[in-house]
Amino acid sequence: MPNEGLKELYIDELRDLYSAENQLVKALPKMAKAASSDELRQGFEEHLEQTKEHVARLEQIFEALDESPKGKKCMGMEGLVKEGAEAMEEDFEDAVMDSALIGAAQRVEHYEIAAYGTTREFANLLGETEAASLLEETLNEEKETDEKLTELAKEINSQANEGGEDVEAEAEEDEEVTDEEASDETSKPTKGTRKPTRRVA
Numbered sequence: 001m002p003n004e005g006l007k008e009l010y011i012d013e014l015r016d017l018y019s020a021e022n023q024l025v026k027a028l029p030k031m032a033k034a035a036s037s038d039e040l041r042q043g044f045e046e047h048l049e050q051t052k053e054h055v056a057r058l059e060q061i062f063e064a065l066d067e068s069p070k071g072k073k074c075m076g077m078e079g080l081v082k083e084g085a086e087a088m089e090e091d092f093e094d095a096v097m098d099s100a101l102i103g104a105a106q107r108v109e110h111y112e113i114a115a116y117g118t119t120r121e122f123a124n125l126l127g128e129t130e131a132a133s134l135l136e137e138t139l140n141e142e143k144e145t146d147e148k149l150t151e152l153a154k155e156i157n158s159q160a161n162e163g164g165e166d167v168e169a170e171a172e173e174d175e176e177v178t179d180e181e182a183s184d185e186t187s188k189p190t191k192g193t194r195k196p197t198r199r200v201a
Helices: 004-034 038-065 074-090 094-125 129-185
Strands: none
Touching: 004 038, 004 074, 004 094, 038 094, 038 129, 074 094, 094 129
16 A cells, blocks of 8 residues: 555645746746747747646646645745846846856756656656656656757857857957057147147248
């Protein structure tokens, strides 16, 4: 007979996941809007649709258990979403902002991979085979999303780094121009000591 304590923990973990996924449904459109890369934006939009599917699967599991999915707030996801929001408030530009968004998104994915992996194992132990299958499906999708983000990061982080080098080069050029201007200014006679202009007859 399944341990009642473990079943309570299992339901608690499911509610935590349900809260986490619903928080993510609200956060992903904002992340998509903040992305400058079309590929990254599309990735966020696709994962939003996937996340809605994850919510539906959890609701299916709760229905089979005859339990309510509500009643818990996932504090872990709340913290991760806040971190993502803070990154979006920074004045990063283009590829650098995209790099920050990928970092925030991968933290979310790793959190979900750990949570779904744990909950799936509980389902297996409790003999909840259908629920375990649904949780496994979501777990695999979270892993795939993480892999896609890793691939995108290789290109986008490289662009962010190149952009940084361009900015540094521009700053150095500006500095050189400023130095030249300063040199020109010092070579000009100061007001009051200006020599009278010679008139040509």
